[in-house]
Amino acid sequence: MVDARKVKEMAAKKANQFIGNVSGKVPPHKHCRICQEPIPVAADPRVCKQQTCIEQNEKDEKNQKTVRIAMFVFFGLFAIPYILALAARVMG
Ligand SMILES: [Zn+2]
Numbered sequence: 001m002v003d004a005r006k007v008k009e010m011a012a013k014k015a016n017q018f019i020g021n022v023s024g025k026v027p028p029h030k031h032c033r034i035c036q037e038p039i040p041v042a043a044d045p046r047v048c049k050q051q052t053c054i055e056q057n058e059k060d061e062k063n064q065k066t067v068r069i070a071m072f073v074f075f076g077l078f079a080i081p082y083i084l085a086l087a088a089r090v091m092g
Contacts, residue, residue, distance in 0.1 A: 033057065 029038045032048040034056045039048050045061075047053040 033060075 028041050030041055030043060030046055031037065032039050032050075032053055033046045034053040035048060035050065037048040037050075037053075039046070045054075045057050047057045
């Protein structure tokens with residue numbers, strides 16, 4: 001049997017918790033970007049002290065760097081002919 005009043009109470013409690021979080025009752029903190037564990041605001045890089053998270057973060061950062069370089073090269077491949085064509089038109 002489901003007690004409707006209990007369910008309502010629980011929902012209210014959950015809502016209060018949510019509102020409490022939003023209104024800043026929780027001291028400022030960040031979350032580990034890997035496991036979402038709360039960490040100090042000053043933490044840098046934004047990971048907890050777990051070795052797996054530190055390693056994962058390093059891997060992610062390396063991946064991001066690679067992606068950025070790849071995008072730069074990709075963009076360059078398109079931009080250079082375009083710029084050359086534009087320059088040729090301006091000069092010619
Ligand atoms: Zn973590």
